[in-house]
Amino acid sequence: MVYNNGIHIRYDVPNMISNLETQFKGCKIKFTSPIGQDPIMADLITHRIDNL
Template sequence: MKAVMIVGHGSRSLKSQEEFKKIIEVMKQKLAHTKVYGTNMELAEPLMEDTIDEIVKENSGISEIIVVPFFLFEGMHIRKDIPEKLDEFREKYPDIKITFGRPLGADPMIAEVLTARVNEML
C-alpha cells in the first residue's frame, strides 16, 4: 500500500490554509484509489512529523509514502530542509520507503494558469 503526502510551506494566514486544504481535496478526488494527505513544513498544522505518524497509524502494512512538494521552485526547503526531515522519518520507519518528488517548476501547465490570471486582468 502507498500513500501520498503533499507538503506545502505552511502559513499563519487562515485563508492560505483553507486554499491549501482545497487543493488537497481536489487531489483526493483525482487520486481516488490512493490515500492523500496534506501537510505543512512549518507555520501551520498539520506538520510533517504529525502527518507521517498519522499515515503509519492509519495504514497498517503501508510500504511507501510518496512525498510531493507543493512548491514552485527548488529552493533551500526543497534541497535541504525537507530532505533532512525525510531522513529522520526513514530512520524512524525503516520498513517504509519514502520517496521525494520534485517541485512544480517551470511546467507549461503553470504558465497556462498564469496566462489565465493575466487574461482576467486584461
C-alpha cells in the first residue's frame, strides 16, 4: 500500500515491477495511483485516531 507520490513511487517501484515482469514471464503487475490521494484516507486516519 502506498500513501503518497514520492521518489520511490516514481523511480524505484516501476523499476522493481519491470524486473519482476521480466523474471516472471507472463506475469503482469498493475500499479495504480497512491492510496493517499483518495479523499477517504483522511476520514480513515481520523477514525483510527479517535479510536485509540
